Amino acid sequence: MEPQAKDHSLITQLRKCHLRATGQRLAIMQSLIESQSHLSAEDIYLRLKQSHPTLSLSTVYKTLQVMSQMGAVITIETGTGSLKFDGNPSPHHHAVCSKCGMVHDVDFMKYPIDMNAKDVLPGFNVQSIKVFFNGVCAECARSATQSEG
Amino acid sequence: MEPQAKDHSLITQLRKCHLRATGQRLAIMQSLIESQSHLSAEDIYLRLKQSHPTLSLSTVYKTLQVMSQMGAVITIETGTGSLKFDGNPSPHHHAVCSKCGMVHDVDFMKYPIDMNAKDVLPGFNVQSIKVFFNGVCAECARSATQSEG
DNA sequence: GTGCCTGCAAAAAATTTGCAACACG
DNA sequence: CGTGTTGCAAATTTTTTGCAGGCAC
Numbered sequence: 105m106e107p108q109a110k111d112h113s114l115i116t117q118l119r120k121c122h123l124r125a126t127g128q129r130l131a132i133m134q135s136l137i138e139s140q141s142h143l144s145a146e147d148i149y150l151r152l153k154q155s156h157p158t159l160s161l162s163t164v165y166k167t168l169q170v171m172s173q174m175g176a177v178i179t180i181e182t183g184t185g186s187l188k189f190d191g192n193p194s195p196h197h198h199a200v201c202s203k204c205g206m207v208h209d210v211d212f213m214k215y216p217i218d219m220n221a222k223d224v225l226p227g228f229n230v231q232s233i234k235v236f237f238n239g240v241c242a243e244c245a246r247s248a249t250q251s252e253g
Numbered sequence: 254m255e256p257q258a259k260d261h262s263l264i265t266q267l268r269k270c271h272l273r274a275t276g277q278r279l280a281i282m283q284s285l286i287e288s289q290s291h292l293s294a295e296d297i298y299l300r301l302k303q304s305h306p307t308l309s310l311s312t313v314y315k316t317l318q319v320m321s322q323m324g325a326v327i328t329i330e331t332g333t334g335s336l337k338f339d340g341n342p343s344p345h346h347h348a349v350c351s352k353c354g355m356v357h358d359v360d361f362m363k364y365p366i367d368m369n370a371k372d373v374l375p376g377f378n379v380q381s382i383k384v385f386f387n388g389v390c391a392e393c394a395r396s397a398t399q400s401e402g
Numbered sequence: 403g404t405g406c407c408t409g410c411a412a413a414a415a416a417t418t419t420g421c422a423a424c425a426c427g
Numbered sequence: 428c429g430t431g432t433t434g435c436a437a438a439t440t441t442t443t444t445g446c447a448g449g450c451a452c
Contacts, residue, residue: 124426124431145417160434165417167432181330185442186416199373202380210373217364217384224348224359227391231351235366236383242376273406273451294442309409314442316407334417335441 114176121174131156132167133176136191142198142207144186178234180207195219197235203244210237263325270323280305281316285326285340291347291356293335327383329356344368346384352393359386 114133115125135151149164168189171177178190180198184205197210221230263282264274284300285292298313317338320326327339329347333354346359370379
């Protein structure tokens with residue numbers, strides 16, 4: 105199989121928003137989708153540095169901002185200082201480890217929430233709902249147990 | 254009436270965690286609770302600067318971190334660059350305006366979610382659940398409507 | 403009195419900006 | 428070919444750190 109024939113649905117989506125389908129934008133989205141995880145701007149930058157030596161961090165930031173506004177990318181805040189980004193388009197929640205900053209997807213149907221919420225506040229127009237489960241991941245819990253008395 | 258007799262429940266809570274009830278800590282928590290809103294570290298710093306001229310920003314940051322770990326304060330990330338903090342102890346959700354960064358509380362019972370969620374991930378120990386309604390607030394929606402064709 | 407906290411300022415980290423050259427369409 | 432985008436590096440913004448003195452306990 106070919107590596108990948110450049111996600112045409114993304115190109116279409118970009119066009120729809122009157123944005124150009126540049127190699128950088130496609131590459132950034134690709135790396136997010138391929139990673140199947142949650143990367144920071146710098147994570148993406150470092151990953152792509154290899155294949156795109158001239159790519160700049162600021163382009164990554166700008167692209168992520170644009171993608172986020174387009175709705176192609178979800179912004180996740182882990183509280184560890186930097187934002188993380190998620191290219192998974194299907195609705196899901198996130199589990200965030202407060203020790204190591206790890207982010208994992210959580211099945212939406214496990215904890216469904218009314219996505220049609222319209223009356224959260226008078227006049228407030230809900231665009232998206234994010235549910236975060238904050239806690240300690242298995243690995244961090246393990247090391248914590250070791251230091252318990 | 255006196256300004257306020259220094260929140261003894263907070264002092265108790267601090268003691269429970271083997272932390273000292275310093276004037277700065279009480280003042281920072283006070284300003285969060287009194288504001289009934291969501292402030293950034295700098296917001297708090299500026300508010301208290303008047304009554305506590307020697308207070309430093311780094312103390313605000315350190316205190317907020319400590320309070321957050323104690324569970325006395327909830328950390329909210331608006332995506333506008335800086336964190337915001339919430340001193341409201343009762344469970345509730347948050348509506349965040351993606352235009353202006355405004356944060357408002359949303360009644361928990363309006364969109365209840367299982368707070369006993371234990372199986373979000375294998376081995377993941379949930380400590381808190383945060384629900385964010387992202388969208389556009391009434392005021393920003395108003396200005397957006399004006400520029401519509 | 404002891405040790406946790408604070409305050410100061412500089413460092414580190416994260417994100418944004420300006421502008422000329424370049425590629426998409 | 429025109430204009431949206433990129434890349435570079437410096438600027439800005441946000442948060443952290445180290446250390447000496449002070450205060451809570």
